[in-house]
Amino acid sequence: MTKPTAHWRKRLASQDRPAYLAIADLIAEDLRDGRLAARDRLPTLRELADELQLNYTTVARAYAEARKRGLIDSRAGFGTYVRGKAPALPLRGGSGAEMTMNLPPEPHDEALLARMHDSAADLMAHSDLHALLRYQDFGGTAEDREAGARWLQRRLPQASADRLLVCPGIHSVLTALISQLARPGELLCVDALAYPGLKAIGTQLGVQLHALPLDDDGPDVEAFEHACRTLSPKAVYCNPTLLNPTTATMSRARREALADVALRFSVPIIEDDAYGMLPTERLPPPLAVLAPDLTYYVTGFSKCLGAGLRSAYVLAPHARLAQRLAGALRATTVMASPLTNALVTRWVNDGTADAVLEAIRTACRERHALALQHLGPWGVVAHPECFHLWLPLQGAWSVVECASYLRTQGVAVVASAAFSTDGNPPDAVRICLGGPASLDDCDRALRLVAETLDHPLHPHATVM
Template sequence: MTKWTPELEKTGRPKFRLLADAIERDVYAGTLNPGDRLPTHRDLADDLKMNVSTITRGYAEAEKRGLVCSTVGRGTFIAPDATTSTPMVSFEPHARGMIEMGLVNTFYDLDPDLNEAMQRLTRRRNLNTFLRYTDPQGLPEHRETGAEWIGRYGMEVEPDDVLICSGAQHALSCCLGSLFRAGDRIAADSLTYPGMKTLASMLGIKLIPVQMDEQGMIPEALDTACRRGKINGIYLMPGVQNPTTACMSLQRRIEIAHTAGIHGLTLIEDDAYALTKENVLPPVSSFLRESSVHIAGVSKTVAVGLRVAFMSAKGEMKKQLAYAILNSIWVTPPINAELICNWIKDGTAQKTMLLKRAAARERFAAVRDMTENMELCGNPDGFFAWLKLPEPWRGNMLERRAREAGINIFAAEKFAVGDCPVPPMIRLSLSGPRDITQLRQGLERLKNIIENQ
């Protein structure tokens, strides 16, 4: 436990907010570091001559700000990502010449020809029908194509079970906003997609870290987490897990579904990168149909700018999700869905997906060759890789040094959930650099930084 007695400002503001301010100030000053255990509520209350309830509120306020995380029976700790910017996208412009190896782009130069698609679309007699309000779930013909696309993920669904969202992030927003409430707890991999972290935080939902191995979430660890405290849901990326690239075996998927079923968890399955693999296994959702939502995006493998994703659910859950679409955007723009569906039906989507996988394969081979003395994990056709750093490097240390050298990378700390241990690793985007030459330049700079410390 860290011996820490904060200096509180002498103002008229509530004392619990002053305590949270002190934690924030000392975190950014380096007085408190990620992983430090804070004094118990009782000990700090005695030191500061305050009520325990005030300390409790102060710690809760600091947790809302993303500065601390607490675990029953263990205490309150400075969060691993307390000094790390969690959002994937910065609103600040990149410095000129910055090599993007953090954000996973989608090989924009291989996107389908939108000019040709629009010309074909304008030949339709009833084009103006796409300018009208429609069913928030999407047009029937688009939902039918969506069911076909979901089938590529290894799960057969009926068109009536399909809803069309404006991208996978919108689908996640609909799931969290309609199926959960503030204060609910969702089990997630101990390292997970930052977009889920920021969304959950915005809605007052707490992500509970669950231990992982080379296949992703461990069923026994999920069971233990559920027995320790009430958990309402589970969030998974079983195909190509972001950021670790772990892939669940068929047996692991069955075991996870069984555990989730025993504890009555609502499953959100967001397999954004599953189609970048050669062999697709049945989603975990296929073993938990009545209490799961499966999100099948098209951004990573076809085109990101049209913002379309297909979501499947059954019964009352589907109805709640339809209302969430209605209450957020009313309806995904039908013209966007029409363009995507045309590409799916005429084979353009499949062709584009294969071209992008081939480009990723070439870049992954380059990264593997240039990091032969380091531990590298990744899907050979994938859009990112997971690299272990040698001592004494930590991910956030290298992320800062890399930015000074003109390279944007993402440290493991950005993906950390709760107070889980953070490995010394970074995620490297293979699709971020504009070409393979720039990718190699970025890797050379990173190697020089690491080797020269």
């Protein structure tokens, strides 16, 4: 009798449960006690039936039950091996490693946290609290807009407060902009893989999304020009830096070509630069520099300070267009929170925002190194200062099955279909590295993803 199953026959003799259930229980028990480990091979059905003196059907039912519990896998040509069960990974306020919502890692720096606390406390101690609790004109105070202009000038040297609005998050800006630029039934050009929230906005507003094919440099300019000639799009939306989900950054040449087409056909550009402050290398100029009279430049703090900091900036082409957009935003959001605006302005002015941003970059680099260590052999696409990565899938896994299985293991990823605007998603998933609360949690989650790819489980298996 083989070593992994040497004691099973004796234990089965003393069991009252049906043998097929008892065998699955024994596999789970041996995993728990260390007699079996992930990747251990088990006897074939015929071998185990002979060893335990059971009929073939009973053993087949036992292995089927073990697969159902997510304990083993059986594949033609590979035999039967132990899959094991992964421990749940802690989530910020949940029960698994949250790798779906794209949020930045939280730096575990006591000095930085103390600085953030002290700055916020000083703000509250010296502010006119009643003023912060009243309704205000949309777009932020003069001080808020001036701070926003200084923040943007690192990417847009000509940014000015008269063209800038302070808004309650990037998503609200996109909703207002699209509702202003396109009516129901009209067309918005977008990347073939785009921010899922954009798809929800399009559905809500009845605006059609026209997908532009993507390559390594960005959206296909010939496809954009053809759409401009034949479909009369009302705007083009792009996420040119660290594209969500693929992490690609649009090349300078592609930006110039896209801007040229937009200028020739007078098509407004919505430039969602949510990740634009993360990379430290010199980036190509924003589209707002190349086509300033057409581009609405949008960025915010949810990706470079914290997801709960719902404060964003939109820089309009002209002051008149900024005021027109303020009306659309006021109709949908009333105003951004004055308390939140005041905190962001304080942190921009006193350097806290820069300190947090640098700490997030450092945390991203640490997690990126882990991602390459565990997923490099699988062709993962990642940027060292980006907290999401793009993982192509090959072999037996379907994308949905892989994402669903990883969720049962406590690791949540997003299948490519969530980002697809052309109905033809690639075989890939996006993984957010910022979700796991600690570097150790991130390491365990990435290790689990790698082991899953190395030993794909039966697609319909679940974990007890």
